[in-house]
Amino acid sequence: MKLLRRLATLVWVTTLLVAGCILYLFNSDPVIIDFVWLQIPETSLAVVLITTFFVGVVTGSVLVLVASMLPKQRKSVDA
Numbered sequence: 001m002k003l004l005r006r007l008a009t010l011v012w013v014t015t016l017l018v019a020g021c022i023l024y025l026f027n028s029d030p031v032i033i034d035f036v037w038l039q040i041p042e043t044s045l046a047v048v049l050i051t052t053f054f055v056g057v058v059t060g061s062v063l064v065l066v067a068s069m070l071p072k073q074r075k076s077v078d079a
Helices: 002-026 045-069
Strands: 030-034 039-044
Touching (some): 002 045, 030 045, 039 045
């Protein structure tokens, strides 16, 4: 079982690395991100896409965690 879990992890990590390399190869155009208060210097589009995806996953995870910690009020049904 331990060997199967390690093999699955190896396949998952290899898939992520290959996807990252493909993303980088096909999106290597330089872009500049310009917010009102912050200007990020020229970087590749792949880095911006990966960073945006990571920030979205972390934000979504935190929101789900906070929502799951809130107390749930159940309404009683009068029959």
